[in-house]
Amino acid sequence: MLKRLNTSSSKRPDLSTDGLLDRVPLLKILTRQDRQRVLREISETRYTKDDFIFREGDPTEFFHIVKEGTVKCVKSTRDGKECTIKMLMPGDLFCCDAVAFDGACHPGSAQPMGNVSIIRIHKKAYLDMLRHSPDAAIEVIKYLGNRLHEAQERNKILALDRSDQRLAALLADLAVRNGVKEQHGIRIPMRLTRQDMADMIGATTETVIRIMSRFKRERLVSGTANRLVILNLEGLKAFVSV
DSSP, X not given: OOOOOOOOEEEOOOOSSSOHHHHOHHHHTSOHHHHHHHHTTEEEEXXXXXXXXXXXXXXXXXXXXXXXXXEEEEEEOTTSOEEEEEEEOTTOEESHHHHTSTTOBOSSEEEESSSXXXXXXXXXXXXXXXXXXXXXXXXXXXXXXXXXXXHHHHHHHHHHSOHHHHHHHHHHHHHHHHOEEETTEEEEOSXXXXXXXXXXXXXXXXXXXXXXXXXXXXXSEEEOSSSEEESOHHHHHHHHTO
16 A cells, blocks of 8 residues: 655644643643643644544554544554544544553554544653643543443444444434534534445445435435435434334
8 A cells, every 4th residue: 555645734732722621531630730731742733634644553652632623543454455443523532542552553544534633742741741640640541441341332232233223323423423413404524435334333335325225214314425414313313222
């Protein structure tokens, strides 16, 4: 695979007024003094759709936080195919569990799904701060425990729930977390292909096409990959629990 040129640009962000620190679990616990120290170590980088924020196997140097836009985490299979693992929204941290351990590499690639803004904190600066802040260190332990629990829950869902329930849960989650309310429903503000959905729910593309056709007939969703609209969010949520 040819490596794309990174056309990103970096700058020092002003995070003191946008509330980002209060939306990130690993940062909101900090004291005012620790926040000021961390703010000096933070940089903001903008990427476009053709960039990679990092690639699978790259060394872990930074904690990453989505400030604007949507990022997808992609894992490569042995035969060279790419599989979308999850979508990340503003306020989400990603690959923090890998960054927390010395010598670790990124287990997957992070790609923007359009123009995005990413906040980066060098792991040495953050880990140095944790050594002086027991409350923040405990928060990290809790956060990593929650990530482990989420992974276990996802494995359970993939093993026990039907494909249509998994897809309904995915669409409902995206609508709640990052949907844009419109006159006729909630628009998913990203290009979400049938392959992306299939990857994230552990199904084939053909299965997703069939389920989406059913959801459209039942007036749960409408639109295409470029403009997907959730028409009946409560209906999707009810479908998950059937």
